[in-house]
Amino acid sequence: MSENINNRFTAKQIEQLKKDFVPKPLVLKRVKNGKVYKKELPLKFSPASWKQDQFRKSTVDILIYGGSLGGGKTHNGLAKLLLGVSDPNFRAMIIRKQMNVMTRSGGIVDEAKKLYREFNEKVKFNNTKNFFRWPSGAETAFTQVATDEDAEGLRGAQWSMVLCDEATELDESHVFQIQSRIRSDAVDTKTPRQLILTCNPNPDSYLRQWVDWWLIPEGKENAGRPDPEKECAIRYFVRIDGVMHWADDPQELIKRYPSDDPDNPTRPVSVQFVAASIFDNPPLLKNNPNYLSNLRSLPKVKQERDLYGRQTIAA
Numbered sequence: 635m636s637e638n639i640n641n642r643f644t645a646k647q648i649e650q651l652k653k654d655f656v657p658k659p660l661v662l663k664r665v666k667n668g669k670v671y672k673k674e675l676p677l678k679f680s681p682a683s684w685k686q687d688q689f690r691k692s693t694v695d696i697l698i699y700g701g702s703l704g705g706g707k708t709h710n711g712l713a714k715l716l717l718g719v720s721d722p723n724f725r726a727m728i729i730r731k732q733m734n735v736m737t738r739s740g741g742i743v744d745e746a747k748k749l750y751r752e753f754n755e756k757v758k759f760n761n762t763k764n765f766f767r768w769p770s771g772a773e774t775a776f777t778q779v780a781t782d783e784d785a786e787g788l789r790g791a792q793w794s795m796v797l798c799d800e801a802t803e804l805d806e807s808h809v810f811q812i813q814s815r816i817r818s819d820a821v822d823t824k825t826p827r828q829l830i831l832t833c834n835p836n837p838d839s840y841l842r843q844w845v846d847w848w849l850i851p852e853g854k855e856n857a858g859r860p861d862p863e864k865e866c867a868i869r870y871f872v873r874i875d876g877v878m879h880w881a882d883d884p885q886e887l888i889k890r891y892p893s894d895d896p897d898n899p900t901r902p903v904s905v906q907f908v909a910a911s912i913f914d915n916p917p918l919l920k921n922n923p924n925y926l927s928n929l930r931s932l933p934k935v936k937q938e939r940d941l942y943g944r945q946t947i948a949a
Contacts, residue, residue, distance in 0.1 A: 640869070640882055641688075641906065645862040648684075655684040678917070679713055679753065685914035686710055688866045693826040694904040696813065698801075698845060700833045701860055702943035704912030704925055707832040711797045712746050715774055716753060718794055718825040722771035725818055727793045731803040733778035737764065742799055743776060750774070779804060785811045794818040794827055801831035806840035810873070835945045842945050847880065848907045849945055858946030859938075860909035870902035909943055 643651065657680050662673045681687035689699050689710055700707045711728075718724035728742065736742045743764065750757050756769045765775035779785055785808040793815055798804060804812075813829050820827075833841050847869060850861045870884045872891050881887045884902040893900045912918060912926055919926060929941040938944040 640867050642867050643865070645865075648862065648865050652684045655687060657682050675753070679716070681710070682706070682916050683910075683914045685866070685908055685910045688906075689908045689910070690714055692828075692906050692908070694828070694868055694906040696829045696831065696903060696905045698831045698833065698841065698905065698907045699910060701835060701845075701907075701909035701945070702911040703834065703929060703940045704915055704918050705910030706915040706918065707910070708742055708745060708799060709749070710910075711799065711830055711832050712742070712749055714830065715795055715797060716750075718820055719754070719768045719772045719774070720770050721794075721820045721825065723819045724770075724772035724794050724825065725792065725820070726772075726774040726795045726797070727791075727815075728774065728776045728797045728799060729779050729804075729812060730776075730799045731778060731780045733764070733776070736776055736778075736799070746774070779808050779812065782808075784808075788812065788815050791815045792818050794820045794825065795830065796828075797830045797832070799832050800834070802833045802836040802839035802841050809840075835939045835943060835947075837946055844878075844905070845907045845909075845945060848909065852946075856942070856944075858944040859942050860907075866906060866908050868904055868906045870904055872900060872902050911943055912941070 657677055659677055660675045660680050662675060681690045686706060689697065690713070699705075699711065715726045715728070718726065728736070728746070730736050730742070746766070747759060750766055754769065758767045759765070760767065763775075764777070765773050767773055779788070788811060796812055796816060798809065798812065801809065809829075809831070816827050816829055818827065831841065833839070836842060848861060848864045848867065850857050850859050852858070869880055869882060870887055871878045871880045872887045873879075874891060879887065879891065881890075881902070884904070887902040888900045891900050912929065929937065932940060935947055939947055
């Protein structure tokens with residue numbers, strides 16, 4: 635099946651793609667002294683479903699992943715950052731509102747240590763400055779952005795990829811400041827310069843407005859849940875005087891909002907929302923079947939939010 639500019643599929647096509655998807659081991663290739671060496675990685679490093687595969691392959695400017703519990707947001711976010719670690723100029727940053735949440739026992743730092751050391755036993759972690767240094771010289775670091783001062787402290791930074799874990803906790807203005815730091819000297823052009831936002835439903839968050847188009851409209855059955863006719867579709871926006879203007883086609887935005895500066899033409903930002911759920915995470919369903927049972931036993935409101943990803947209701 636061919637993809638158009640919006641990566642649009644019908645709900646029927648998506649169901650077939652999900653059924654046909656088969657996880658395959660990733661193969662690392664590296665060249666040393668003119669010889670090509672290949673290493674097959676364990677399946678845990680591969681996408682486990684069609685949704686996870688869409689997330690891993692995405693090259694959009696802003697990639698939003700999640701929408702309900704159990705979709706594998708943190709694991710897949712960390713795994714995607716591995717794309718560039720063979721490039722000595724690759725710099726990745728992992729951000730959350732509070733650093734102590736990331737560094738506490740069982741937090742994302744612990745998960746990253748386990749995953750990254752299994753990926754490459756030679757990676758080193760600096761416990762004082764909270765960053766990994768890869769054998770190539772690439773770095774993967776952690777920081778918090780809780781205040782305007784934290785956001786201002788990002789000035790001058792340059793990152794290849796940024797993962798904002800639980801992005802609904804962040805302030806929208808801080809997210810745009812983070813996005814402005816995504817530029818780097820990384821050599822590998824196949825690795826996208828990308829801002830990744832993982833999230834769970836929060837009707838009071840700025841992300842609720844961002845993903846509104848991808849949801850079933852009010853007045854229809856299951857309103858507020860991810861719309862199966864728009865799964866993984868790509869849209870575009872330009873931001874003018876703090877207002878985001880959206881369209882399905884970037885050329886439409888270029889025509890509607892032409893730049894006055896010929897040296898700096900209008901450049902729409904591409905956005906993709908991958909609304910993954912526990913049903914898109916087969917390893918979790920297999921290894922912890924009680925997790926699904928627990929979600930199904932929740933009160934109706936929490937079940938709608940945490941199991942089905944309904945974005946329009948509060949806890």
